Amino acid sequence: MLTAGELDAFFEEDLGDDDDSNGIVPAVEALGQIICKEEGVLAGLEEACAVFRHLGLSVGSDLVDGQPVRKGDIILEARGSARDLMRGERLALNFLGRMSGIATLTAKCVGLAPGVRVAATRKTTPGFRKFEKKAVKLGGGDTHRYDLSSAVMIKDNQIRIMGLENAIREAKKVASFTKKIEVEVESLEDAEKAARAGADIIMFDNMKPAMIKKGVKIVKSVDERILLEASGGITLSNISEYAKTGVDVISLGALTRDARWLDFSMDIQL
Structure with missing residues (x-):
């Protein structure tokens, strides 16, 4: 409003x-x-x-x-x-x-990625985020996080500082039971580590579709309940390929950036 x-x-x-x-x-x-x-x-x-x-x-x-x-x-x-x-x-x-x-x-x-949620990111205009996120929703997309308090997102810098397993462990200590923990991974090894450490959502960051397909199989073999997301470098020209990898969500900064x-x-x- x-x-x-x-x-x-x-x-x-x-x-x-x-x-x-x-x-x-x-x-x-x-x-x-x-x-x-x-x-x-x-x-x-x-x-x-x-x-x-x-x-x-x-x-x-x-x-x-x-x-x-x-x-x-x-x-x-x-x-x-x-x-x-x-x-x-x-x-x-x-x-x-x-x-x-x-x-x-x-x-x-959304039309190019049937069966997959197409989500926005926090790459938004300061002071205008809620309107840009609303526009994504009106276009049939998912708003993803509105702010840093909406979920725990463990990204590359947290992992460099704390280590992947330690970051997840600390997040589980402080986050409410209602708040999901998402981990951004850049390798298949880290995807498996995040799955075994109890991540609720795993994001494959800047990976090619062929590698993501392998990552999906690895994570699902650990826990089929984990939600899987692809992000990084995804555009209108390649979103269809990412939609075929088996992920549940595709997030694009391009929705608001481009x-x-x-x-x-x-x-x-x-």
């Missing part, structure tokens, strides 16, 4: 202290229509509507977040002061463009 405080901060950033660009626009009654300029998956509609309502405008839409949209579709209509329509335009378009771009890329990846904004524009009629 986009809070009033967040909206105030976003408007402060975008409008500044002396917005003469829109200050010169008369406060006459007008209708603003946001139009989709290309095909994709809609996300950010809820936020765009909140932007205009925060300015006291009436807003309506026949669409919902998560549905496919085409070029020429009217995403929403806002009615009220022309000045306030102009003030909310860029912020609303930014939400729609960024979030729809992520949802669209996520949906493409997503191209979807194009929207606003037309105003008096």
Whole structure:
């Protein structure tokens, strides 16, 4: 949910202290229509509507977040002061463009990896993470961790400092029984060690599909209940190969890092 405080901060950033660009626009009654300029998956509609309502405008839409949209579709209509329509335009378009771009890329990846969860990472824009993660979910993906407190993630640096088995042992001492422990491994030997040490999830990091297939067999021979994840260097061009390795989850920083904004524009009629 986009809070009033967040909206105030976003408007402060975008409008500044002396917005003469829109200050010169008369406060006459007008209708603003946001139009989709290309095909994709809609996300950010809820936020765009909140932007205009925060300015006291009436807003309506026949669409919902998560549905496919085409070029020429009217995403929403806002009615009220022309000045306030102009003030909310860029912020609303930014939400729609960024979030729809992520949802669209996520949906493409999900379609190429049937039977496997496609997840995001923490490679997100500071201050905008919850909206980017929401867009992943709207595109049919999995949000993964929202923050470091969502799960225990033991990665290469923890392993270098503490050792793999010791890191897992210490995590089991301090983490709640409700919190899963995930271990990132870069070799088949470490995958087996993590499985025998009691990891709940094992992530194969920057491994080729052929090696991951071997890792899946090794880990499942130790404990079939362990969830398996592939990550690192995975893109639209190779995700299908990773989906055939037997992992349960594929996580991609590309969902938020490489997503191209979807194009929207606003037309105003008096």
